[in-house]
Amino acid sequence: MASLTNPTTFSTLTHHHHHPSSISTFTLFNAPKHPSFTPLITHSTNPTVFRRTPTTTSATTNPSPSTSTASFHGTCYVVRDNIDTDQIIPAEYLTLVPSKPDEYKKLGSYALIGLPSSYEQRFVEPGENHSKYSIIIAGDNFGCGSSREHAPVALGAAGVAAVVAESYARIFFRNSVATGEVYPLESEVRVCDECRTGDVVTIELEGSLLVNHTTGKQYRLKPIGDAGPVIEAGGIFAYARKTGMIPG
Structure with missing residues (x-):
C-alpha cells in the first residue's frame, strides 16, 4: 500500500465514487477524535452494536491487513438518493469543533436534522x-454537496457504525476513511x-455481507479493501502511527 500519510493515496481507494476532491487541512491537521477504533462503537448508546476484535498480530508484524473482522448489529435508518452534506449536518452547525468533547456530542444531536419533512x-x-x-x-450519491468533514463526524458522534449506500460522493467516502468515524460500504444492489x-x-x-433479520434477506456488499484497516485504526493519522509510518 502506498503511504497513507499522503491524502492523494485515497484516489486509489475511491476511483469509482463521484466528485473527486482532496482531504482538507481540517481533517489532516486536527487530532482525530478517536485514537483507536474502539470509541467508534463504544460511544453509541445502542447496546445491540458490537465489534468482534480482529485476530491479527501487532502492527509491526502485520502493518497492512487487507480485511477487517469487525461486525455490526443494530437497527437501520433508510434514506433515498442524493442525501447531501447539508442534510447530514446543516451549515449552521459547522462552527462546532469535533475535537471538543461537548461540541462533538452536539454534532451527534444534529445528525441528519436537515432531512426533508417526508422523513417522518x-x-x-x-x-x-x-x-x-x-x-x-x-x-445513490450519498454525501454529495460540500466537502465538510463534519458530515461523517456527525454521524459517528450520533453512534453510526456504518453506512451502506448504492454509491457515494467521493469526498464523503474519503472523509469517512480519513476521520475513521464510519464505514462507507457499497451494496451490489x-x-x-x-x-x-x-x-x-x-x-x-x-x-x-448485510443480513436483514427482519425480512430474512441477505445482500452482498463490495469489499471495503485497503480503506478498512485505516477506519478500524481510527483514521489516517492513527493508522500511520499504528503502522510506524509516522512517530507514535
Whole structure:
C-alpha cells in the first residue's frame, strides 16, 4: 500500500465514487477524535452494536491487513438518493469543533436534522445526542454537496457504525476513511428499496455481507479493501502511527 500519510493515496481507494476532491487541512491537521477504533462503537448508546476484535498480530508484524473482522448489529435508518452534506449536518452547525468533547456530542444531536419533512421518523430524537439507529442504508450519491468533514463526524458522534449506500460522493467516502468515524460500504444492489427504517440488520465486514433479520434477506456488499484497516485504526493519522509510518 502506498503511504497513507499522503491524502492523494485515497484516489486509489475511491476511483469509482463521484466528485473527486482532496482531504482538507481540517481533517489532516486536527487530532482525530478517536485514537483507536474502539470509541467508534463504544460511544453509541445502542447496546445491540458490537465489534468482534480482529485476530491479527501487532502492527509491526502485520502493518497492512487487507480485511477487517469487525461486525455490526443494530437497527437501520433508510434514506433515498442524493442525501447531501447539508442534510447530514446543516451549515449552521459547522462552527462546532469535533475535537471538543461537548461540541462533538452536539454534532451527534444534529445528525441528519436537515432531512426533508417526508422523513417522518427523526434520526435523532429531540434532546438526545445519540440515535437508536446504528446503521444507515442509502441510495445513490450519498454525501454529495460540500466537502465538510463534519458530515461523517456527525454521524459517528450520533453512534453510526456504518453506512451502506448504492454509491457515494467521493469526498464523503474519503472523509469517512480519513476521520475513521464510519464505514462507507457499497451494496451490489439497491438495498434501500428493500429495507425499511427499524429493520434489524447485521453487517459482516469479513464476508462483505448485510443480513436483514427482519425480512430474512441477505445482500452482498463490495469489499471495503485497503480503506478498512485505516477506519478500524481510527483514521489516517492513527493508522500511520499504528503502522510506524509516522512517530507514535
